[in-house]
Structure formats: C-alpha cells, structure tokens
Amino acid sequence: MTGTVLIAGALGLVGRAALAEYEAAGWDIIALARRQPEFETRARFLSVDLTDAEACRAALAPLRDIGRIVYGALYEKPDLGRGWLEADQIATNAAMLRNLLDALEPGNPGLRHLSLLQGTKAYGVHLGQMPIPGKESAPRHIHPNFYWAQEDLVRERQARASWSFTIVRPQALIGFALGSSMNLLSAIGCYAAISRELGVPLVWPGAGARYTEATDVRLLARAMFWAAGAEGAANRTFNVTNGDVFLWQDLFPLVARRFGLEMGAPHPMSLAVLMGDKGPVWQRIAVRHGLAPWTLEQLIGGSWQFADFAFARPGQTASILSTIAIRQAGFGDCIDSAVMLDEWLAELQRRRILPA
Missing domain, CATH: 3.40.50.720 (NAD(P)-binding Rossmann-like Domain)
Structure with missing residues (x-):
C-alpha cells in the first residue's frame, strides 16, 4: 500500500x-x-x-x-x-x-x-x-x-x-537533526570532539546513577x-523504546573509543555552561576536518540543556517504560542501545558532521 x-x-x-x-x-x-x-x-x-x-x-x-x-x-x-x-x-x-x-x-x-x-x-x-x-x-x-x-x-x-x-x-530520541532542542546524539558527539580538540580526556558530566532507555x-x-x-x-x-536498559555513564567509554579519547574522572558539570563559549573551538575543528559548514549553535540548538536534564536528575533512580502494549499489538522491533549509539556516531562521522 x-x-x-x-x-x-x-x-x-x-x-x-x-x-x-x-x-x-x-x-x-x-x-x-x-x-x-x-x-x-x-x-x-x-x-x-x-x-x-x-x-x-x-x-x-x-x-x-x-x-x-x-x-x-x-x-x-x-x-x-x-x-x-x-x-x-x-x-x-x-x-x-x-x-x-x-x-x-x-x-x-x-x-x-x-x-x-x-x-x-x-x-x-x-x-x-x-x-x-x-x-x-x-x-x-x-x-x-x-x-x-x-x-x-x-x-x-x-x-x-x-x-x-x-x-x-x-524516550531519549537518538538521531540527527539540525538545531533540535533535544538532540542528545549531536550533544554527545560535539562534546567529545571538543574535548579531543582541547587535549583533555572525556569526562562523564552527569550525576548519580539513573537507569534509563533510549529510542x-x-x-x-x-x-x-x-x-x-x-x-x-x-x-x-x-x-x-529500543528494548534495553542502561546507565548513560556506561556508554561514555564507547564514545571515548569512537573519538580516540581516554576517559577522565567523572565530574558533575553543566554542559550548557561548559559549552557556552566553545563555538570558536568547533569552527576550528570544522575547518581542519572539512566538516559540514554549520556552527555549533546550528548543530546543537537547545540540546545542551536537554543533555544536562538527561545526565543529572537528583533524586531520580530510573526512567523506564513498559513496551508490553506495542509488542502485544504486533510491533516487536528492537536494537541494542550501545550498538545504536556507535552506529549513529559513525554515521555522522561518515557524513562529515562530526570529525573522525
């Protein structure tokens, strides 16, 4: 049809x-x-x-x-x-x-x-x-x-x-769009690339341990x-949702490997604050690697705020959804969230949106 x-x-x-x-x-x-x-x-x-x-x-x-x-x-x-x-x-x-x-x-x-x-x-x-x-x-x-x-x-x-x-x-959509207010993929990828450009290890910026899912x-x-x-x-x-449960901090070593970074000691900090002045750093990265001609603001939109929300929620231990209803209705697709994240980061590198 x-x-x-x-x-x-x-x-x-x-x-x-x-x-x-x-x-x-x-x-x-x-x-x-x-x-x-x-x-x-x-x-x-x-x-x-x-x-x-x-x-x-x-x-x-x-x-x-x-x-x-x-x-x-x-x-x-x-x-x-x-x-x-x-x-x-x-x-x-x-x-x-x-x-x-x-x-x-x-x-x-x-x-x-x-x-x-x-x-x-x-x-x-x-x-x-x-x-x-x-x-x-x-x-x-x-x-x-x-x-x-x-x-x-x-x-x-x-x-x-x-x-x-x-x-x-x-829950926690993972994919690509320009200027989205809730684009964790671009926020994670740009944060890692900027960390590498500045010569520092990749630091988990969240707080607490909150079991969650992604889609x-x-x-x-x-x-x-x-x-x-x-x-x-x-x-x-x-x-x-994808069908599995994870901690975001457990996926950050995967991100580090994708960008050739070492993991640093966890340190709770706001990415909205930390990344606020990193536009020139991103432009330097984009020129050196021949990336798509978008500014950090065009790529991220309001997603630094959303990353802060996703990575640090004091007093919360889990955000998990039941997907029994849709499976019983006939839709059972699933994907491993770690595999998904690595696939998407690799795809954005292939498209020259993120540096390899």
Whole structure:
C-alpha cells in the first residue's frame, strides 16, 4: 500500500526519520518545515508557519489526497525545562496542531491516520521520580502539558471523523537533526570532539546513577509506519523504546573509543555552561576536518540543556517504560542501545558532521 503522507516538522528528529521511512516505502510525501532540506529527497517541501491559522489555510487547504499525517512539529521555549510547564508553550503547541487540522481535514476526506508524538513527560519524568515502569494505562498526570491539549483535540476530532490516530511515547530520541532542542546524539558527539580538540580526556558530566532507555528514531519511524496500517493500533497510545536498559555513564567509554579519547574522572558539570563559549573551538575543528559548514549553535540548538536534564536528575533512580502494549499489538522491533549509539556516531562521522 502506498499513498500520500504529510509530515509536519519534517526536518526534526522524528520528521526526518519518518520521511526516510515513507520514502523507502514508495509513498508520496509532502513535508512541512521552515527551511529547505540539506539532503536529497523526493519529498515536496512547503514552508508553513503552523502558528498562523491564515497561513496554514492558504498553504494547506489546497492539498488533496492526503492519506496519513505524521505530526512531529514542536514549539519549545529558550528555557527548555521551565517552558515545559508554561501556559503559552502549551497553547502554542495546541494551536499549531489545530491550525493544521483545520486546513487539511475539509479537503481530504480520504485521510485515514494521524501519528502524534508524546514522551516520558506524560509520566512526569521532568518533575521527579516517575512510577516504574511507565504504563500507557496510567491515569493522566496532573501537571500541565501540551500533550494533553493536543490529545484532547485529536480525540474530539476523531470521534466524528473517518480517520484514526496513534500516540507514540519514545524516550531519549537518538538521531540527527539540525538545531533540535533535544538532540542528545549531536550533544554527545560535539562534546567529545571538543574535548579531543582541547587535549583533555572525556569526562562523564552527569550525576548519580539513573537507569534509563533510549529510542532510535529509525525504530520509532518504523513503529509509526506500522501503527498507521495496523487495526490493533487505532486510537491507542504506545510506549516505544529500543528494548534495553542502561546507565548513560556506561556508554561514555564507547564514545571515548569512537573519538580516540581516554576517559577522565567523572565530574558533575553543566554542559550548557561548559559549552557556552566553545563555538570558536568547533569552527576550528570544522575547518581542519572539512566538516559540514554549520556552527555549533546550528548543530546543537537547545540540546545542551536537554543533555544536562538527561545526565543529572537528583533524586531520580530510573526512567523506564513498559513496551508490553506495542509488542502485544504486533510491533516487536528492537536494537541494542550501545550498538545504536556507535552506529549513529559513525554515521555522522561518515557524513562529515562530526570529525573522525
């Protein structure tokens, strides 16, 4: 089966992976992004400001034959953690999805599925120790979250529509995107490369021992593609992770080997602070190694803040999700997280995004 899929946020971590998955499957793709892609693709790219209802209608209402939507667009505030709880961040993300659906639904009666992204903040992981494991059947957490505003909108629309939806909840997405607010891969790789350039060992900058999981964006894209065509995934929510559990500090020796570094003594420190003045160091690295012409800011976005959040959470011992539901529904893909991390670092070196 093929058709036309619209991917919102097509150059983000999730959107890029979904684009690659649908392109490989032979689908026609309409991709929404603020900029043009820096890679070759058959997708038709449109620049649309999803916060502007009138602009959405002008750009999207003429589109026809949309069979699926992958919604990966996201608005984050400069102060990442504080923004997660603020009313304007919630309202903006809800309005973006509403504007898209208002523009697309009337002219696309053949729409059959919407993939919607959430995450472990659904279980309150950003507020303190979450219940272990996080289960989709748990009552909605009391904290304010744009997830709930978007989900309520989608459930209300779906009740009178011919399409279904699937909500996916990954943890610690690993993949590549420029300027993402939550790109651990680029943060880890750039931190290691800068450490090597400065002639210092690679230091684990986190604090405590928190067992956790990750989700390869390629695996997430396969899960969303599967869910869009699986009857048992209709109008359901699924946790999606790689399938194993680890400590981030146990993966840092792998990173050190990839960059030819020794491991130094662990030292808790904020990467957002430590890396704040390292733009010139990165430019020096990029020139010497003939890397893609992007600044450190373009590569990392707000991800130093997210790395600090991922690596040091006082009082938390674990963030682990149950993936029983999606396995019982029929999707069982998995990948070793250490293998995944090394594959992705090697791939970014091959693309000359990171130095070899």
